[in-house]
Amino acid sequence: MNTPGNASVFGAVHLGYIVIETNRFTDWRRFGADAIGMHHDALDADLMRFRLDDQECRFLLRRGPAEDVVATGWHVDDHAAFERIEARIHAHGVPMAHGTPDEAALRGVERLLCFPGPKGITQEIYTTPLKSAEPLRMRASGFVTGDSGMGHVAITTAQPAQLRGYFSTVFDARLTDCIDETINGVKLKIRFLRVNERHHSIAVAAVRGLPVDPVRTRVQHLNIQAATLDDVAQSYQRVCELGFDMALSIGQHTNDKELSYYARTPSGFEWEVGWNPVVVDETTWEPSTHQGISVWGHTPVGRTVVDTLDQFRLAARSLARREDTVPALSGTGIPDS
Numbered sequence: 001m002n003t004p005g006n007a008s009v010f011g012a013v014h015l016g017y018i019v020i021e022t023n024r025f026t027d028w029r030r031f032g033a034d035a036i037g038m039h040h041d042a043l044d045a046d047l048m049r050f051r052l053d054d055q056e057c058r059f060l061l062r063r064g065p066a067e068d069v070v071a072t073g074w075h076v077d078d079h080a081a082f083e084r085i086e087a088r089i090h091a092h093g094v095p096m097a098h099g100t101p102d103e104a105a106l107r108g109v110e111r112l113l114c115f116p117g118p119k120g121i122t123q124e125i126y127t128t129p130l131k132s133a134e135p136l137r138m139r140a141s142g143f144v145t146g147d148s149g150m151g152h153v154a155i156t157t158a159q160p161a162q163l164r165g166y167f168s169t170v171f172d173a174r175l176t177d178c179i180d181e182t183i184n185g186v187k188l189k190i191r192f193l194r195v196n197e198r199h200h201s202i203a204v205a206a207v208r209g210l211p212v213d214p215v216r217t218r219v220q221h222l223n224i225q226a227a228t229l230d231d232v233a234q235s236y237q238r239v240c241e242l243g244f245d246m247a248l249s250i251g252q253h254t255n256d257k258e259l260s261y262y263a264r265t266p267s268g269f270e271w272e273v274g275w276n277p278v279v280v281d282e283t284t285w286e287p288s289t290h291q292g293i294s295v296w297g298h299t300p301v302g303r304t305v306v307d308t309l310d311q312f313r314l315a316a317r318s319l320a321r322r323e324d325t326v327p328a329l330s331g332t333g334i335p336d337s
Contacts, residue, residue, distance in 0.1 A: 009081045010172040013195045014149030016075035017107055018222060021064035027266035028061055035239045037140030049139045052143040056132045057106025058150055067267035069219045071122040072153055073107060075129055082127050089115050092328045118163050118328050120217045141224045142227035148198035151223040156215040160206040162325035164191060167202055167330045171195045173336050178254045199256040199277050221262060221270035238261045251297020254290040
């Protein structure tokens, strides 16, 4: 018989919001609102938010030095699923804290619970996102959220088995598929994890055969899904016209078939705007491995030899620091696949 903590929560969890710490508020407002096309709300000198839909908050930016993602928020469908996740965290002896009313209000949610996540990214679960009565003011026609959540987070790691173990333990994440790719002579394996019908809410990338992490930031990129192909094309043009760096040109992925581009945010990590990824049918889906990330396109833009050398330097430095994988929630890890 299932106990409250081990009954599956798959399908009841959806990526709901992201918390970013930055001191580059002016650049982020231009990037998020003017280039990407999201709705912007300035709360005060140290806080601002972006919306994608009627939910009060999809991105919360707070002033600070990290220039990185510091927390991810997961919408849990009901109190029963919330309590199952809470019971798992408690059973594994991991500290957790209920968010204060002010913290919940900033995120536009009710019943907020926070606990440690891999690479120092706090994981937050919540129920009942609050709706805003204020009409959206966006350059984009819309974004796809709903039952699939609002997009995905991609993380590079030297400990991929432990990260897969963490998200399996906490959210019953399932492996959707893998991609083998070689970039600048470095062989990568990328594992795509889903927690609902969206092809993936978490992507975990690792250098094959080497325990190194070639990315400075905690996340490699964030993804949001545009409502139309025109939205993708128009935001791509705005990113270029406003002088923001483009990381990868428009292309189409091999596994989820999403058509997208990658821009570089003011904080340094990348931001993917995509359109029309496949939706997983749980009755027929079988994991597979694809060779290469793209069917076409996704060509690096403006990358130099110096940039490549910097990547190798970052990877070498990662050997000297311990990566936090929250061992208590990672189990023994999941064998490579």
